[in-house]
Amino acid sequence: MPELPEVEVVRRGLAAHTTGATIERVETFGHRVLRRHLPGEEDFAGRVAGRRIEAVCRRGKYLWLDLGGEAVLAHLGMSGQLLLARPGDPVPKHLHARFELIDASGAPLLVHFVDQRTFGGLALAGVDADGIPDPVQHIARDPFDPLFDAAVVARRITSRPSGIKRQLLDQTIVSGIGNIYADEALWRAGLHGERRGDRLTKPAVIRLLGHAHEVMADALGEGGTSFDSLYVNVNGESGYFERSLNAYGREGQPCRRCGSLMRREHFMNRSSFSCPRCQPRPRVADGQFRP
DNA sequence: AATTAGCCCTGATTGC
């Protein structure tokens, strides 16, 4: 996280302010931010300077500035932010990169990449004929993609014995879903995350994917989820979807559907929140038994 | 081939 809705909030903000802008100069701070740009910071700065931002794009949780033939690729990791600023504004804490732009109206504009935990990063990458950057090739289409095909994804999910939450979080199966929205989609669908994919029907998985799409669309409508004030739009503002969460973080609170007390389980080194009544555990857990 | 452990990192929170 930030997951798809939070990244889309950022994409929209960047698109509104930087489409058609020219990158005059870029400065990076520290070695972490460009660790995936193997040629290094001088190469990055040299190749980005003077380029025009044609569009701002996203797939799953990846975001990129389309420079025409190449892209400045960004991943926010757990705590990354892209913030707009004006020259003279105070320097934010945990600043890892600063893009100096001249926007489409000719005004100077700064884009700051801020990241407390430094799991995020930037890179300059080539793109394919569809404009998808090379490092994003292995990322599956997300539910917001016009070419996302729920039937195809459901066929794949129902062909595997892996647990359904594991598969929802697998960005090579469907992208954009992280721990929060996986739990929310499973709650809406009334499924426990350890239900095996191959023991669910295809229509049930298609419904689950529909719930995932719907809950992320709802969150986007609220400006995203602001769980720990690290998820903000390009103006540093938080969204309001946290109020609407039905599962994530609600351990011990009554299920909003049946009133049972929500439980918390540890799974894949992270917390899973679910309703013990609406989302009963499978009798045989994922992977424990194979006929 | 699929799955899992380990790693990266800082700040808020909890425990002694």
Place this chain on the structure above:
DNA sequence: TGCAATCAGGGCTAAT
């Protein structure tokens, strides 16, 4: 009060 342990966890890599 102070210090240490714990937790948050996406995505990649190495190991199984």
